[in-house]
Amino acid sequence: MDLSKIKTLIDFVGHSKITELRVTEKDLTVRIFRTPDVEWTLTPNEAAGTSPKPPRETSSATAKTSAFPVKAPTFGILHRAPAPGQEPFVDVGDTVDEGQTLFIIEAMKVLSTVAAPRAGRITQLTEIDGGEVETGDVLAEIA
Numbered sequence: 001m002d003l004s005k006i007k008t009l010i011d012f013v014g015h016s017k018i019t020e021l022r023v024t025e026k027d028l029t030v031r032i033f034r035t036p037d038v039e040w041t042l043t044p045n046e047a048a049g050t051s052p053k054p055p056r057e058t059s060s061a062t063a064k065t066s067a068f069p070v071k072a073p074t075f076g077i078l079h080r081a082p083a084p085g086q087e088p089f090v091d092v093g094d095t096v097d098e099g100q101t102l103f104i105i106e107a108m109k110v111l112s113t114v115a116a117p118r119a120g121r122i123t124q125l126t127e128i129d130g131g132e133v134e135t136g137d138v139l140a141e142i143a
Contacts, residue, residue: 001025007110014073014112032074033135067123067141072133073114076107080129088129094122096142103139118142 001023013021013032020033072078080088080103089101096102096116103114120142126133133139 001028001030003109006030006108007112010074010107010110010112067143068118068120069138070102070114070117070140070142072105072135072137072139074105074107074112075132075134076105076112078126078128078131078133078139079104079106080125090122090125090140092122092125096120096122105133114139116142 005025009021009023009030009032012018020031022029022031024030080090082089082104089103090096096119098116098119100116101113102116105112105114122140123143124138124141126137126139128139
């Protein structure tokens, strides 16, 4: 399996609701997984067979003071800049637009971008640059 196929599979999983994908070609198996973006909670009645409720909305006062975490969608080596020696994509205090590139994660020589899930101001930023991150690690917070 060539790297372009693997990158396509990673992009597919990253942009879908699939949480795990396993593909075998010849003698090579590739397993790609991610944690769901939304955590569901079950009440005792729902556990008995009805559908789960989505997470509760926070109050407007809490929402204004809390930051939205940006989590690593996959494991790999985190890069805060587009190339060595260049300025990082973002710094603490920067205002970002939804979809703006914040990081690059490199896994098996495949580069995947991590984009801002919403517009806002960067309030916290990971110190990791060139080091490993795991799926679900908080990389930044956007207020």
